[in-house]
Amino acid sequence: MKALMFSIVNRKRFTLSNSPLLTRNTHDLVPTLEYMPYANSRIPNLNEIAPPRLFHSHIPYPSLPVSIKTSGCKVIYICRNPLDNFGSFGAWTLLAASFGEWDGELGETKQGLFAKYEDLMEETVHHLKRVAEFLGFPFSTEEEKEGVIEEIKGFCSFDCMKEMEPNKNRKVAYFDAKTMFRKGEAADRVNYITPSMAERVNKITEEKLAGSGLTFRLSLVVGR
Numbered sequence: 001m002k003a004l005m006f007s008i009v010n011r012k013r014f015t016l017s018n019s020p021l022l023t024r025n026t027h028d029l030v031p032t033l034e035y036m037p038y039a040n041s042r043i044p045n046l047n048e049i050a051p052p053r054l055f056h057s058h059i060p061y062p063s064l065p066v067s068i069k070t071s072g073c074k075v076i077y078i079c080r081n082p083l084d085n086f087g088s089f090g091a092w093t094l095l096a097a098s099f100g101e102w103d104g105e106l107g108e109t110k111q112g113l114f115a116k117y118e119d120l121m122e123e124t125v126h127h128l129k130r131v132a133e134f135l136g137f138p139f140s141t142e143e144e145k146e147g148v149i150e151e152i153k154g155f156c157s158f159d160c161m162k163e164m165e166p167n168k169n170r171k172v173a174y175f176d177a178k179t180m181f182r183k184g185e186a187a188d189r190v191n192y193i194t195p196s197m198a199e200r201v202n203k204i205t206e207e208k209l210a211g212s213g214l215t216f217r218l219s220l221v222v223g224r
Contacts, residue, residue: 001078001120002030002056003156008132009052011148016155025166030054052135061112072111074135080117081216082205083198116216124153 003026007019014020020029031037033055037044046053057064061077068075113134120127128149132138139149154160161167193201205216 001076002026002054003161004128004152005054005076005131005135006030007152007156008128009054009135009137011137011152016151019155021155021161021166022164023166026161027056028166030056033057034059052137069111074111074113076113076115076131076134078115078117078120079214083193083201083216084117125149128153 003021006021006026006029007016010019027036034057037046037055061075064075113131115127115131129139143149209215
């Protein structure tokens with residue numbers, strides 16, 4: 001998602017052939033607010049970053065500082081299917097904490113856009129147009145005819161990004177960049193959790209989200 005957003009808002013500045021994504025890791029271009037700008041006791045002047053400024057955070061929307069919520073910045077909230085999230089992180093505490101924070105506050109507003117990871121994977125072009133419109137960088141009719149959206153989709157695909165040099169042999173903070181690219185597949189849970197585990201996750205998911213209006217396609221794992 002970081003690569004997609006960066007490519008969308010900077011497509012007038014860079015072509016895909018000279019995109020900074022070819023030489024710099026996505027986490028450098030769209031830093032995580034919790035630690036990257038403030039590492040080593042730094043207090044950065046975020047105004048010095050050329051607009052449009054893009055940042056990433058793992059903090060649930062209701063837990064963000066009031067200053068961010070009232071700043072007028074736009075927030076895109078990406079949510080993943082609980083079963084895949086559970087299989088990917090391998091830690092139920094993380095999943096339960098995320099559910100505990102959901103109250104639908106962000107919703108679909110001028111400031112907030114909610115999207116599911118699985119929907120982005122299945123209907124990428126549709127959601128790229130949706131994201132671009134929301135961010136204030138809509139694709140023109142000419143760009144659509146010229147295949148610009150499809151080009152960005154291919155350039156920022158998981159398989160393509162995984163093979164780029166900055167994402168293979170460099171470090172991001174304390175991590176090897178390649179560890180950030182595991183599989184990126186929807187419904188990959190079938191390879192990691194059992195039917196009984198899936199049933200337990202589904203039950204807790206339904207209890208946590210009851211009455212929220214937030215739903216997922218929850219199906220039991222058939223087997224490994």
